[in-house]
Amino acid sequence: MSSAWNEGYFTDEGYTYGYSREINPVFQRYCLLLRGYSSLENPDGVHCELGFGQGVSINIHAAGNPGSFVGTDFHPGHAAHARALANDWGSDARLYDDSFEQLLARTDLPQFDSISLHGIWTWVSRDNQALIVEFARRHLKPGGHLYVSYNCFPGWSPSAPLRNLFSLHDRFASQPAARPAERIDAALQFSEALLAANPKYASAAPNLGAKLQSVKGQDRQYVAHEYFNRSWDCMYFADVVDALAPAKLDYVTTAVPLDAVDALNLSAEGTAFLNTVAHPVMREQARDYFVNQHFRRDLYVRGANRLSAAEHRERMLSSRFVLLQVAESVPDSVTGPAGAASLQAEIYTPLLAALAAEDYVPKTLRQLSAAVPSLPYADVEQAINVLIGMSVLAPCQSEAAEKLVVPRCNTLNLQLCRRALYSNRIQVLASPVTGGGVLVSRFQQLFLIAIKQGRKHPAEWAQLAWGIIGGQGEGLLKDGKALTTADENLAELTEQAQAFAEKNLVILLALKII
Ligand SMILES: C[S@@+](CC[C@H](N)C(=O)[O-])C[C@H]1O[C@@H](n2cnc3c(N)ncnc32)[C@H](O)[C@@H]1O
Known part of the structure; x- marks a missing residue:
């Protein structure tokens, strides 16, 4: 079903039906607040998702957040699925099958409180990246935020040429009439045979065999979209900062709560080195070398404003949190790029008990701090953040x-x-x-x-x-x-x-x- 509208994007296989919490405006606002930044929050907020895939996340968020949602995905099968779901629950979300170019040409769009694109940036052409930036420039409110995820260097550097092989095989050596899954299997077999013939690339780049085996074991719909597009523009963090600058976007933080805990990500040596780097973009870029980052989930703000220390603390204290699983089943350790760490029982046992009290109703950080008076505020705030990072706790919106x-x-x-x-x-x-x-x-x-x-x-x-x-x-x-x-x-x-x-x-x- 390849055709002109797909601009080289692999549209012969529909995408998966997964859900991503990073696209939830409530979660995004928590990540910004954690780092001391304000964000727009009003009941009439308008949010936009670019490239919503099957539309599961946008439907969940359109139902779960006050205000309204606009989104697009140029794959008509995806847009039809997203709309059917929206129809089922009487949603007023505006879900289009526009390309980014067509969306940008619309004259009926508002300014948005947030714009999100998950799994899009790397997989579209430079022209489309420019359209996305122009869309944010025209349509993001001052103070609004943009969430973007993408594949990045240095983590991808050993295996980027392997991905290129998959896509090249699909372009030049596959049977055009073959089914998508057959084309994918053929490209994987070709790449496996190439590696088995001991090219110098295989000795220069470690663990390619293991990488290939893991791709072979992944869902074919996911593999198609991750590895088989004509466009695949892996970048460094600093390059994305530059690309988004024309939309007046400032990089603020990641949508990965555990990134706030240095001990889980960096060795003492790495932390000491990074503390010598003053420029925030240079520091964040250098940090990617320490964790060998291959995928980033970033939050940018159009005009980032830092809260005063007192206001930051007050807003954190007033935020509510809720457990997503019973306290007994919360793991007692957490793993980051720097390895595994045990959750200190003297902090987490009373905190989890406080979260579980009264049948797990959501509680503010103020209530939680009061329930564990022996713990300093900073420990409670960090523990809450670690639990969110582990996906066992979630920030709540206002009552x-x-x-x-x-x-x-x-x-x-x-x-x-x-x-x-x-x-x-x-x-x-x-x-x-x-x-x-x-x-x-x-x-x-x-x-x-x-x-x-x-x-x-x-x-x-x-x-x-x-x-x-x-x-x-x-x-x-x-x-x-x-x-x-x-x-x-x-x-x-x-x-x-x-x-x-x-x-x-x-x-x-x-x-x-x-
Ligand atoms: C890897 S999927 C990610 C889907 C979704 N954001 C998610 O994470 O589940 C990328 C999506 O972008 C859409 N897409 C790619 N290029 C596009 C374009 N130029 N205009 C609109 N949608 C596009 C594809 O159809 C696909 O559904």
Whole structure:
């Protein structure tokens, strides 16, 4: 189905149905606040996502955030999927199948509080990058922020030539009539054979065999979009800073909370060296060498304003946080580029207990600090940030914003659970508390349908789920083995329903997903 509109982008295979928390304006505002920067926050905010893929994230965020959303993806199959989902819950989000060029030519667009592009920048041409920058220049409000993720050097330097081989094989040596998955397999086989013939490149660049094996094991839809585009413009951080400057954008921070904890990222030697680098862009670029960065998730602000120390602390103290899993299942260590570190029990045990109190309702940092008076404020703030970095805790929006979006999250979630009757594509539901998505598997969504129907016991939830799955000729896997009989499947589903009742329901209640 290759055609002129795709500008060399690999459109023969649709993209995945994943969800990314980094595109959630609530999460982005937390990352900015953490580093002491203000951001725009108002109930009529307008947000934009460029290249929304299948539209799962934009639908979740349009339901979970007050205000409105605009987005585009030039793949008509993607735009159709995103719109069908938006239609299901009566969304007023404006979702187009415009190219970036067509979007820029529109005269009916507002100025946005935030613009996000996840997994776009590296995979489009320089011309399209320029269109994106011009779009931000025209359409981002002063004080608004831009989120951009991209592949970068130096992390990609050994394997960039390998990626080039995949794409070149697809262009010059694949059978045009072959299915996308066959073309991908052929390119991977070609590259494997090339490496096996011991080119000098293979001895200069370490671990290429392992890299190739890991690509072979990845989802073909993801591989197609990650590695098979004609355009692939890997850059250094400092080059992206330069590229975005015409839109008056200042680099502020990453949307990676753990980046704020030097000890998880850098050796003592690395920290000492970076402390000698004064210029913020030079320092951030040099830091990428220490962590061998290959993918960045960056936040830029159009006119970044630092909060005073007192205002920063006050805003942090007033922010609410909620656990995404029960306290007992939170891992006791965290891993960053500098290795694994244990979570100090004297800090995390009382903090997790405070977060779990009163059935896990969200709590402000002020309430949490008061609940653990023996801990200094800085320790509590850092521990909260580490838990967010581990994806076990989430920042919340204001209670006023939450109230505005409860009905629409309920409608979207009901529709997503209905979709789970037929497929396992979308395994995420919208929380009005966090404004973002929360992982809820297909089976768990079926359990929620059973609960909505008034079924009280996990065994009954499992019965409903098995009725659907078994009826479609499907079955479960346990320890990598297919369960073949109805009894085995039902027993496994009952076990999962029991665990869901014990570990997940309390969290989904706190997140107002049920
Ligand atoms: C790697 S996917 C990322 C999708 C989504 N942001 C996500 O992270 O799930 C890139 C998306 O950008 C879209 N895209 C690429 N070039 C585009 C262009 N010139 N105009 C509009 N959309 C484009 C593709 O159709 C694809 O859905």
